[in-house]
Structures are given as structure tokens and as C-alpha cells.
Amino acid sequence: MTPVRAGLAAFAFATLAASTSPALGQGDPARGEPLYRPCRACHMIGEGAVHRVGPQLNGLVGRAIGAAPGYEFSDDLAQAGAEGAVWNAETLDRFLAGPRDYFPGTRMVFRGIRSEQDRADLIAYMLAEGGPAEEGAPLADVAVDPEVAAILAIAGDVPYGEYLSSECTACHQADGGSDIPSIRGLAPSVFIAGLVAYRNGTREHQVMNMVSRRLGDEEIAALAAYFASAE
16 A cells, blocks of 8 residues: 555545544554455455455445446345435444345445454455545446456356256355355356356365366356356
């Protein structure tokens, strides 16, 4: 983070915090950097950021909730954005405290951060690295990960995907859970981004890393097509 961006972040966050959530102290982006590390498994931020399992986070602060072109959000996040809700210090703080308490339909598997100061520091870091919405990369130019885009271009074979799916549904139950979510009805872009992240080791999970590395692109496309159509 450059001194200029750090200064911008401190000023902008202080303004946002003061105007939207007086209970939040001014966050420390330097302290927020290590807090962001676990987020890297799913989200990119900064120069060259693209959507992965989760949307890229450049220009997040000030962006409409559920609104990043090229990424398919859960219905409740998209609806909130359509109704005018915006990510600011207050809404980000509430989301980071308990994502599924705020948006029960979110696909993000994350229990939340208890410490108010930790949340403020993490938000300050995201603002410092990604800039406010007007400073972030133009959303229309946000690219999808090339590896994900190549698999998305394959027409998935639904019956073949159903044949392959038993290994997935041994853990991913139809009604979901707090730690292992349901993957039925998942958007192909999100499903594929998740498996690619496990396959290349960007996202770590011993079982998922092993399973995904056995899958070729055609098989991932077939599974994505099947689970997108499954009720």
C-alpha cells in the first residue's frame, strides 16, 4: 500500500465511518492486512484483481451490494443492491460480523469476525487496497479468471454431471449446512471458480484439493451444468 493510498484510505474511511456508523473506530489498514489473508482464498483485491470463488473487491466501499458485473450473487444480495443498499462502513461491519445473519442466502462460508476493531481494520485495509467505488477499476472492465472462462465456454453435459455428482453430494447435502453449503442451483461461474481454486491450490482444503485435481475441464463443466439445473 502506498503512502498516498494509505492517506486516502484513512481519510475516506474516517469520513464513511463518521457519516454511517459512529460506533466504529477508525480502522488501521496495516493491522487489517493480516486479517485479510484468509479472504485471499476466495477474493482478489488490488491491481489485476478478477473474480474467483467470490467477487473481486476493488472499489467495494461505495459499491451497490450484489453488483459486480460478471459475478452472479445470491438473490438476497442482488435484491438489496437493486433496492439501493450500498457497501459502506456500516453494512460491511454488519456483514463481516455474521454474513448469514445479515444475508441468509449468501453462499459465502464464513462465520464472521467478533471483534468490532478487527472488522474496522479489515474494512480499512480493503478500502486502502481496492480504493472507494469511484477510485476502483471500472466494473465493466473486470475480467473473469482465464482458467474459469475457458471452462465456462464448454457446454456441460448434464447427464454426465449427474453421473459424477455422487462424490460431491456425499458431503454437500441438498439442504446445506453451516460449514458445507448446498451446491444445488449454484451459478456455473461460481461453481467452476470454486473447483478451479481448489484444483490449483489457491483455496486450501485437503479433500477438495484431492478431488478437484482428479477432474478435467470437461468434467468440471458437466458438474457445473448438472448442479445449476438441480433443484
